[in-house]
Amino acid sequence: MTETRIQFQAGAHLLEGLFSRGREEKGAVITHPHPLYGGDMANSVVEAAARVLQNSGFATLRFNFRGVGASQGRYENGIGEREDVRAALACLREQGISKTDLYGYSFGAWVNAHLDCQRDRIARMVMISPPVNFIAFDEVGPLPCLESAVVGDSDEFAETDRVRSLLDRCNPKARMDIIHDTDHFYSGALKDLEAFLKDDLRSSESG
Secondary structure: OOOEEEEEEEOOEEEEEEEEOOOOOEEEEEEOOOHHHOOOOOOHHHHHHHHHHHHOOOEEEEEOOOOOOOOOOOOOOOHHHHHHHHHHHHHHHHOOOOEEEEEEEOHHHHHHOOOOOOOOOOOOEEEEOOOOOOOOOOOOOOOOOEEEEEEEOOOOOOOHHHHHHHHHHHOOOOEEEEEOOOOOOOOOOHHHHHHHHHHHHHHHHHO
16 A cells, blocks of 8 residues: 655644555554654554555554654653644544544553543554553553454563453453464564454454
């Protein structure tokens, strides 16, 4: 699918993103790993999620958080980054997309988890390797829009038991899938991740 480089406003900052228009009025924002450790919208896991969504007819928007790449501003400990996510969701709605999902990988999943499903008009939330061993999720409350999470069984930043505990607290109905012989970076396992994301979409649409 073709992606177009765009800019959108998040508070005082102009952010850069890659937008792909879908076949229907549904879309998804995809957030990237930790900016202080090299995370950006070109991350291979973020690209894999975008590819699956685009092939399923979704419009997608992946973007660089403030202070990353050509996005203005600087890192703000996940607090300013929440404003970035809200601005990205609004950007999709301005494109005429009525149903917006929210996908996040690692740090991106942590930032997303601090949003409000109803107030921020999130249809579905999907977490990829939420880094429960690296960043505290203590302030995260109920997330009725959280439908699923996926994690590798060798992930040192997202131990499976702790991820399950997070889901039980946020939404006990959320699906959790474990990809075997996989670390936090899905080294050699991007196809397995894509297979999960495809199946998760099918399950959501059939449900």
